[in-house]
Amino acid sequence: MSAFDTLVEADHQLFFYLNEAHRPWIDFLMSLFSNRLTWAPLYALMLYKVYKKFGKATWIILCCTVAMIFFSDQTANVFKELVQRYRPTHHPLHGQFVHTVNDYRGGTYGFFSSHAANAFALMFFIILMLKPAGKFFSIVCVAYACLTSYSRIYLGVHYPADILAGALCGLCLGFLFFNFTQVILNKWNIKFQSQN
Secondary structure, X not given: OOHHHHHHHHHHHHHHHHHOOOOHHHHHHHHHHHOHHHHXXXXXXXXXXXXXXXXXXXXXXXXXXXXXXXXXXXXXXXXXXXXOOEOHHHOOOOHHHOXXXXXXXXXXXXXXXXXXXXXXXXXXXXXXXXXXXXHHHHHHHHHHHHHHHHHHHHOOOOOHHHHHHHHHHHHHHHHHHHXXXXXXXXXXXXXXXXXX
16 A cells, blocks of 8 residues: 555544544534634624725725635636545545535535535634734634634535645635735835825
C-alpha cells in the first residue's frame, strides 16, 4: 500500500469514527449548524460591527466579502469536478454504511468542502478586518467555522480531508481578500480625504 493509499484509508477510518457518533438531538443540532440561514444572526452582528468601525466604507467591505464567498464557493466547485472524489454517501463501496440525517446525501463529489471554505474564509476575513475584534467575538467566529465544518462530516457528506482542504483554502482566501480590501480602503480614504 502506497503512502497516498494509507492516507486515504486513515481519512476513511477517521470519517467513520466521527460519523458513527449519532444521537437524535445531535442530529437536529448538526442539521442546524450546516444550514447557512441558521447563522444569519451572526452575519448581522458581523455587519453591525463592521459598520461601527468603518461607517460609510462598509459597502466596500460588504462587496469584497460577497466577492470572496463567491470565489471560495466556485473554487470548491471547480475542485470537485477536477478531483471527482466521491462523497462518503456516494462511495460505491461503503456509501451504504454512512449515517445520514433526513436522507441528506449532497452532490456526487465532495473534495473539497465549500461549506468549510466559505466559513473559514469569512471567519478569518472578519477577524482580521475588525482586529482587535475582542476575544469573545473571535471565539464565536471560530466556533461558527468549526461547527459548520464538523457538521458536514457528521451529516455524512464529507471526509475529514475534504474539510481540512476547504478550511485551508478558506484561510488563504480570507487573508488574500483582507489585503485586497485594505488596498481598496486605503485608496478610498485618500480620495475621500482629498475631497474634504
